[in-house]
Amino acid sequence: MSAWSLPQLFENIHNDIDHRLSTVRRSxxxxxxxxxxxxxxxxxxxxxxxxxRYQCDSAFIVDSEGHFSEQQDVVIFDRQYSPFVFHYENQKIIPAESVYAVFEVKQTLNAANVAYAQRKIESVRTLVRTSLPIPHAGGPETVDSHCGRHTGARERLAPGIREALARQAPGKYRKRLVKLWVRGESGFLFLYQ
Structure with missing residues (x-):
């Protein structure tokens, strides 16, 4: 019997995700x-x-003033302290205060897809968020009402990708590309701050 290996476990997860994305792309x-x-x-x-405590799904986001985001591919949100505004037949509307992160998923990395993702994610950034204390193990924290919550996720950037995207991105977005998670050749997740 072989010993456990954390690097091998993570490599296997990576390979599985890469295989699944490649299968979707080819099939x-x-x-x-x-x-x-x-x-x-x-x-x-x-x-x-x-x-x-955290859930993720494809969803729309709404603020306390009734403004809606565009549909977001992946939304990470708090489900413990925040109810859905609407959940019916796989359509979800989530309050802006419960959103931790949004991602746009694309098959290919190019300037047009980056600009498209930026526009969709901008529709979330412009939503009004109220500032209320959020209970957690370290004590309550206050949410920044302009930027929402911080995910604490670490970036994983392929060498030179961030710089290349920043050069292609429209001017007002260049400094806001903060996270890019690249998995093989099979798909990309973007997170804009």
Whole structure:
């Protein structure tokens, strides 16, 4: 019997995700279905490994003034202290105060997809968030009402990718690309601050 290896476990997770994304890319011909398949891979990964308090799904986000975001591919949100505004037939509307992060999932990395992701995520950034204390193990914290919550996630950047994206991004977004998680050649997640 071989010994446990944490690096091997993480490598196996990476290989599994890469295989799933590659299978979707090679097998599904319809662009919308291909996108849904890629989103599903990322959502299943996050649902498996996030603590139960946090959930993720594809959703719309609404603020206290009734403004809505565009549909977001992946939303990580607090489910413990925040109810859904609306949840019916797989359509979810989540209050802005409960959102920790949003991601746009794309099959290819190019300037057009980066600009598209930026516009969609901007529709979340402009929402009004109220500032209330959030209970957690370290004591309550106050949410920054402009930027929302900080995910604490670490970036994983392929060498030179951030710089290349920043050069391609429209001017007002260049300094806001903060996280890019690249998995093989099979898919990308963007997070803009």
């Amino acid at each position: 599904v011909a319809h662009p919308g279905s291909k996108g849904d398949g890629s989103e599903s891979v990322w959502l299943n990964l996050l649902k498996t490994y996030l603590p139960q």
